[in-house]
Amino acid sequence: MNKPKINTMEELSTAIGVSRPTLSRYFQDPDSVRSSTSEKIRRGLERVEYIPNFFATRMNRKTTGLIGVIFPHLKDLFFTSLLEAIETAAMEADLTIITQSSHGDPAIETRAVEQLLSMNADGVIVAPLGENSDVDALSRVAGRLPFVFIDSRLRDALPDVDFVGTDNRQSVSLITDYLCRTGSPPVFLGMPRLNSNSFEREAAYIAEMKHLGHDPVIVSTNIKGDGWAFEAYAHEVMDDLFSRGHLTESTILCANDRLAIGAIRAASRHGLFSRGREGRRILRIAGHDDHPSSRFMTPALTTAAQDTEAIGRGAVRILTERLRKSSGASDKPVFQLHEAVLRVRESA
Amino acid sequence: MNKPKINTMEELSTAIGVSRPTLSRYFQDPDSVRSSTSEKIRRGLERVEYIPNFFATRMNRKTTGLIGVIFPHLKDLFFTSLLEAIETAAMEADLTIITQSSHGDPAIETRAVEQLLSMNADGVIVAPLGENSDVDALSRVAGRLPFVFIDSRLRDALPDVDFVGTDNRQSVSLITDYLCRTGSPPVFLGMPRLNSNSFEREAAYIAEMKHLGHDPVIVSTNIKGDGWAFEAYAHEVMDDLFSRGHLTESTILCANDRLAIGAIRAASRHGLFSRGREGRRILRIAGHDDHPSSRFMTPALTTAAQDTEAIGRGAVRILTERLRKSSGASDKPVFQLHEAVLRVRESA
Numbered sequence: 001m002n003k004p005k006i007n008t009m010e011e012l013s014t015a016i017g018v019s020r021p022t023l024s025r026y027f028q029d030p031d032s033v034r035s036s037t038s039e040k041i042r043r044g045l046e047r048v049e050y051i052p053n054f055f056a057t058r059m060n061r062k063t064t065g066l067i068g069v070i071f072p073h074l075k076d077l078f079f080t081s082l083l084e085a086i087e088t089a090a091m092e093a094d095l096t097i098i099t100q101s102s103h104g105d106p107a108i109e110t111r112a113v114e115q116l117l118s119m120n121a122d123g124v125i126v127a128p129l130g131e132n133s134d135v136d137a138l139s140r141v142a143g144r145l146p147f148v149f150i151d152s153r154l155r156d157a158l159p160d161v162d163f164v165g166t167d168n169r170q171s172v173s174l175i176t177d178y179l180c181r182t183g184s185p186p187v188f189l190g191m192p193r194l195n196s197n198s199f200e201r202e203a204a205y206i207a208e209m210k211h212l213g214h215d216p217v218i219v220s221t222n223i224k225g226d227g228w229a230f231e232a233y234a235h236e237v238m239d240d241l242f243s244r245g246h247l248t249e250s251t252i253l254c255a256n257d258r259l260a261i262g263a264i265r266a267a268s269r270h271g272l273f274s275r276g277r278e279g280r281r282i283l284r285i286a287g288h289d290d291h292p293s294s295r296f297m298t299p300a301l302t303t304a305a306q307d308t309e310a311i312g313r314g315a316v317r318i319l320t321e322r323l324r325k326s327s328g329a330s331d332k333p334v335f336q337l338h339e340a341v342l343r344v345r346e347s348a
Numbered sequence: 349m350n351k352p353k354i355n356t357m358e359e360l361s362t363a364i365g366v367s368r369p370t371l372s373r374y375f376q377d378p379d380s381v382r383s384s385t386s387e388k389i390r391r392g393l394e395r396v397e398y399i400p401n402f403f404a405t406r407m408n409r410k411t412t413g414l415i416g417v418i419f420p421h422l423k424d425l426f427f428t429s430l431l432e433a434i435e436t437a438a439m440e441a442d443l444t445i446i447t448q449s450s451h452g453d454p455a456i457e458t459r460a461v462e463q464l465l466s467m468n469a470d471g472v473i474v475a476p477l478g479e480n481s482d483v484d485a486l487s488r489v490a491g492r493l494p495f496v497f498i499d500s501r502l503r504d505a506l507p508d509v510d511f512v513g514t515d516n517r518q519s520v521s522l523i524t525d526y527l528c529r530t531g532s533p534p535v536f537l538g539m540p541r542l543n544s545n546s547f548e549r550e551a552a553y554i555a556e557m558k559h560l561g562h563d564p565v566i567v568s569t570n571i572k573g574d575g576w577a578f579e580a581y582a583h584e585v586m587d588d589l590f591s592r593g594h595l596t597e598s599t600i601l602c603a604n605d606r607l608a609i610g611a612i613r614a615a616s617r618h619g620l621f622s623r624g625r626e627g628r629r630i631l632r633i634a635g636h637d638d639h640p641s642s643r644f645m646t647p648a649l650t651t652a653a654q655d656t657e658a659i660g661r662g663a664v665r666i667l668t669e670r671l672r673k674s675s676g677a678s679d680k681p682v683f684q685l686h687e688a689v690l691r692v693r694e695s696a
Contacts, residue, residue: 005492049488051466074428075640083422087449091456096463099447101435108439115444118399140397144353231644261644268646292423296579296609298616298646 006050016044027052067095067319068116068124070109073228074101076258077292078308079127082150085312086125093320095122102129104228110137117141123319127151130195146322148334150315152195162322164314164336166306168197171340172204172253173211175286175304178342179251180212183284186253187217189234189263192227201255201288219252234262242270251284251348257294257303260287264297264347273299284348288340299346307338314338354398364392375400415443415667416464416472418457421576422449424606425640426656427475430498433660434473441668443470450477452576458485465489471667475499478543494670498663500543510670512662512684514654516545519688520552520601521559523634523652526690527599528560531632534601535565537582537611540575549603549636567600582610590618599632599696605642608635608649612695621647632696636688647694655686662686 006012013020018041025032026041033041067090071079083099090097098116102109109129114137116124123146128138135157141147148162179186188205191198202218209216221237234254241247248270254260263285267273272283287294290305314336325331354360361368366389373380374389381389417434419427431447438445446464450457457477462485464472471494476486483505489495496510527534536553539546550566557564569585582602589595596618602608611633615621620631635642638653662684673679 051462074422074431075425076428077423077425080422080424080428084449084451087451097448100445101432103432103435114399231641235644261641265644265646265648293579293609293641296583296613298613300613 003047003049006048012044012048012050015048016041018044063122063323064120065095066116066119066121067097067316068113068119068121069097069099070102070112070116070124070126071099072102072104072109072127072129074099076228078256078258078289078306079151081292081308082127082312085309086150086316089313089316093316095316095320104129106132106134110134113137113141117144121145122323123147125150125315125319128154128195130154130198131193146319148315148318150311152197155196155199160333162318162334162336164311164318164334165197165338166311166340167337168200169204169207170337171288171304171306172201173208174340174342175288175302176205176208176253177212178344179253179284179286179348180209180214183348184249184251185209185212185214186251186284186286187219187247189219189237189252189254189259191230191255191259192224192233194227198255205253219247230256230258231262231265234259235266236262238263238266239269242266242272247283248272249282252286254285254287257287257289257291257301260285260301260303260347261291261293261297264299264301268298286348290343294343295345297347302345302348303343304340305343306340310338351395351397354396360392360396360398363396364389366392411470411671412468413443414464414467414469415445415664416461416467416469417445417447418450418460418464418472418474419447420450420452420457420475420477422447424576426604426606426637426654427499429640429656430475430660433657434498434664437661437664441664443664443668452477454480454482458482461485461489465492469493470671471495473498473663473667476502476543478502478546479541494667496663496666498659500545503544503547508681510666510682510684512659512666512682513545513686514659514688515685516548517552517555518685519636519652519654520549521556522688522690523636523650524553524556524601525560526692527601527632527634527696528557528562531696532597532599533557533560533562534599534632534634535567535595537567537585537600537602537607539578539603539607540572540581542575546603553601567595578604578606579610579613582607583614584610586611586614587617590614590620595631596620597630600634602633602635605635605637605639605649605651608633608651608695609639609641609645612645612647612649616646634696638691642691643693645695650693650696651691652688653691654688658686 006015009020009023013023022033030038069086074080087097100112102112106129125148127150130152139158142158142161151165153163190202206216223237252263254263267283287301287303290303294301294303318334354363357368357371361371370381374386378386415438422428435445448460450460454477473496475498478500487506490506490509499513501511538550554564571585600611602611615631635649635651638651642649642651666682
């Protein structure tokens with residue numbers, strides 16, 4: 001604690017008796033100076049308190065080791081689960097993650113990607129806002145930096161950007177099939193039309209229902225949610241339907257767990273979780289994601305669990321591969337889909 | 349989209365016909381060059397695609413506009429609620445937030461604060477791990493940068509660091525008093541001994557119970573949670589007690605909402621949410637925080653709501669004040685406490 005504080009390279013040069021240019025070379029690459037010199041610098045650094053400037057030492061390197069991550073919201077445990085997986089993988093690869101939330105606002109999303117560019121980030125991982133994203137801004141950044149979409153992607157733009165997420169066709173088929181085998185075929189409660197997942201999961205539900213010989217039924221509603229407040233939206237939709245006596249004995253497949261949590265709340269308030277003959281629940285609700293709260297609901301939520309660990313790691317791996325072969329601009333885009341697994345709990 | 353891409357200051361100088369030193373001065377302070385020159389640069393920048401380097405343009409400024417935020421975990425909606433409040437306040441003050449999670453690991457917390465120092469951050473907001481934090485590392489950083497503890501602080505170290513959080517004495521008294529007025533006096537389920545909140549809330553409960561003439565009762569347990577997995581910890585503790593017939597008709601005040609969510613889950617599994625005479629619940633569970641999920645529980649959670657908005661804004665305001673009066677090292681530390689409000693729902 002009593003080591004002298006050194007604030008600049010000049011002070012450091014004086015304090016340990018090594019010239020400034022040599023120190024610069026050392027911080028950019030310790031092997032670029034003679035071993036006796038690097039030993040002298042190492043010993044000198046132990047005697048003082050000096051923190052080399054992150055950006056100055058990286059200024060002449062090709063890479064900064066900085067990876068930007070942008071999510072629509074951080075008040076969503078699905079996204080923060082992905083984020084923790086990304087952070088863990090990044091730490092192992094000696095990369096630093098800078099996270100920004102776009103707060104559901106395209107202008108903030110745009111500002112965040114441009115700022116990452118100005119910080120000389122090595123790459124960017126974006127879960128886009130989707131339908132509201134500023135396509136021009138995202139493609140400007142994608143043209144300059146390794147860029148990966150995670151969780152969802154733009155539907156009609158930037159098809160050449162790498163993507164890692166869940167195979168919605170597989171995950172939705174898995175849970176639809178399970179629900180059909182174990183009770184009444186499910187109706188589908190979609191999320192507001194925000195991103196590729198909302199479209200893909202609905203399409204996957206329709207395809208699987210037809211495949212199994214059932215009529216797909218989409219819960220249609222006039223209620224407009226404010227986008228990302230999924231629990232409140234689903235609660236309002238289902239409360240309205242249950243109040244009018246609709247769907248009270250059906251099976252409801254929700255496009256994500258946060259919707260299912262809102263639907264369970266509405267069903268509980270209407271006292272709909274009674275049990276029929278043989279102890280079976282009559283009303284059944286299932287979700288998609290395996291949100292960290294889902295197991296603590298009453299009834300505990302049956303869902304298709306996304307592999308957030310693999311998706312987060314996958315995104316970091318795609319970026320590190322891109323960084324390795326720096327001139328790989330002509331490579332084909334990576335399209336990495338992970339499978340979900342069924343988590344059968346109490347709600348269905 | 350077809351503007352020529354400019355990657356360096358040299359290229360920019362050639363492209364718009366202004367010397368490099370003048371450009372540098374312009375990016376550091378547009379008012380430092382003649383107005384005709386700054387107009388020429390502005391028009392030139394519109395014709396090309398150039399993103400000035402974030403750090404290069406700030407190299408000679410006193411400030412980078414970069415604020416670091418470190419939280420124990422991001423898979424916790426209480427912390428991400430605080431984070432969104434910080435981000436919103438920072439955007440209004442034209443500051444950029446860099447967030448890092450310490451994943452509950454003191455070594456990662458230390459690495460994160462030191463990295464923020466090396467990035468020349470203007471200030472740091474830390475919700476410390478608490479009992480496990482590396483006091484030496486935190487005090488090293490606090491000695492160099494404006495530094496604010498948020499939500500909790502170290503108990504026996506760094507008393508001179510600014511702090512903003514909830515007045516646990518007020519918040520716990522508020523809900524304890526409410527519970528005593530409306531039913532049986534509460535027993536207290538604390539969180540694992542992680543940080544100042546765990547100690548302060550227990551002490552506040554004991555003081556308020558004594559003040560009201562009741563015997564404080566702390567739920568004691570041999571179960572060791574893995575630190576931050578509060579729901580699972582509380583579920584295990586209460587499931588064990590309920591299985592042995594304990595506390596099944598009591599009032600349980602939990603030190604945070606995530607504990608209460610786990611306790612509600614255990615109570616639901618044991619079928620304890622029946623109603624007694626006059627429709628009153630016999631078992632009652634209350635929390636502390638108003639976690640975003642609490643209103644969607646069944647029963648919906650009664651809790652003391654922390655003012656995350658005010659706490660997040662407060663932290664940013666303290667830092668911006670410190671930055672304004674740069675030599676204010678001798679100032680007294682700020683100790684800013686916000687009051688909680690009661691949210692009466694169904695669980696108590």
